[in-house]
Amino acid sequence: MSSFEIGTTQPELTALDALTTPLPDPKSSYLPYSRKVTKGNAEELGVGAPVASWTFPILEVDQYNQLRTFSGTAFIRTKIDDDTFAVFECYLSFPLETQNRWYGQRQNYTVTFRNLVGV
Numbered sequence: 199m200s201s202f203e204i205g206t207t208q209p210e211l212t213a214l215d216a217l218t219t220p221l222p223d224p225k226s227s228y229l230p231y232s233r234k235v236t237k238g239n240a241e242e243l244g245v246g247a248p249v250a251s252w253t254f255p256i257l258e259v260d261q262y263n264q265l266r267t268f269s270g271t272a273f274i275r276t277k278i279d280d281d282t283f284a285v286f287e288c289y290l291s292f293p294l295e296t297q298n299r300w301y302g303q304r305q306n307y308t309v310t311f312r313n314l315v316g317v
Contacts, residue, residue: 202226231244253307
């Protein structure tokens with residue numbers, strides 16, 4: 199069973215492989231800040247709300263459509279820096295760039311979760 203979960207509310211969190219159209223586990227990333235700034239002494243500092251992303255190496259059309267049903271405010275369970283999992287309320291955004299499509303599949307498709315708030 200997948201450790202990654204998604205839902206429109208916290209009680210509705212569902213493992214990715216238990217969705218109506220199951221999704222594979224993604225490659226995930228997590229940053230405890232949304233951007234870096236360089237201070238006057240050249241030190242870098244992370245500022246802003248945490249950000250996470252999930253990259254799916256290959257998604258079939260029905261899997262892609264399943265993922266798109268969670269557009270906007272969502273709840274996720276994702277891996278954080280110490281390789282444990284945490285639950286967040288967030289905003290799910292989809293790429294605005296051209297997608298890498300191959301015979302109906304999306305390849306290396308990345309969704310980004312912004313403004314993560316731990317619950």
